[in-house]
Amino acid sequence: MSGGPAPERRERYARPLLIAFLIACAADLVGVLTGPDALHLAAKPLLMPLLAGYAVARGGPRLLTAALLCGWAGDVFLLADSDPAFLVGMAGFAAGHVCYLVLFGRARGALPPAIGYAVVLIVFVALLWDGLPGGLRVPMAGYSLLLTAMAYRAGVLGRYAATGGALFLLSDALIATGVADWPQLPGHGFWVMLTYVAAQFLLTLGALAPGRGGGRPPRATEPPPVSRSAGPR
Incomplete structure (x- = not known):
């Protein structure tokens, strides 16, 4: 007999893993917003492994799993408050972005005009430049690019992934303003984490959509998907 039933067995774990991810997100956000710090330190390292497990259970592409686990490495190193740990964490996220870019390159779809993203990048880096520590300027500029x-490129996978990419950009922009000692919003860490977990979740949903990033298509016994003629989702 073939190994056909294995995907169905994996799918049984998808819902519990998703619920566990959402619980860990809630715990982390509560820890960041109200304390204690131990709650944040315990919950944050669980986020991306749980989301990666959900992606695997859903039959997601390996590059998606790799991107999420690179994000996990970045999460862990950013828990340490030091410049070397920050650089290593940033390298982890950069590796994740490379995985996402390769994954997006395999998809076909409409993209928004690039000029808006280019303007945001140039203006933001120019505004931050003088406030950044000298040793972080070039690495952060490269990472921002x-x-x-x-x-x-996330827009190629549809609205969920496009929104996730934009939220990732916002989350890291909030981190960068903190590094540059700009005035911060009340609950700064909460907004950083909220936009980050939402970004990774939406990118995952976009990559798992049938025909988008390589997620498992519906089984023959399931009802056919709604026509995509009305929109990209």
Whole structure:
């Protein structure tokens, strides 16, 4: 007999993993907003492994799993408050963006005009430049270019992924303003984490959509999907 039933067995874990991810997100956001710090330190490292497990259970592409696990590495290193850990964490996220870019490159779809993303990148880096520590200026500029390219290309997978890319851009922009000592919004860390987890979740949903990033198509016993003629989702 073939190994056909294995995907169905994996699918049984998809809902529990998704619920566990959402619970971990709630715990992390509560920890960031109200304390204690131990709640944030315990919940944050669980987020991306749980989301990656959900993607695997749904039959998602390996590049999506790799991107999420690279995000996990970035999450862990950013828990340490030091410049070397920040650079290593940024490298982890950069590797994740490369995975996303390769994944997006395999898809076909409409993209928004690139000029808007280019203007945002140039203006934001120019505004931040003088406030950044000297050793972080070039790495953050390079990272910002890679992140902006990922956010732009995410649109090829539809509205969920496009929104996820934009939220990732916003989340990292909030982090960058903190590094540059700009005035911060009340609950700064909460907004950073909220936009980040929403970004990764929406990127995952976009990549798992049948015909988009390589997620498993519906089984023959399931009802046919709604026609896509009305929109990209």
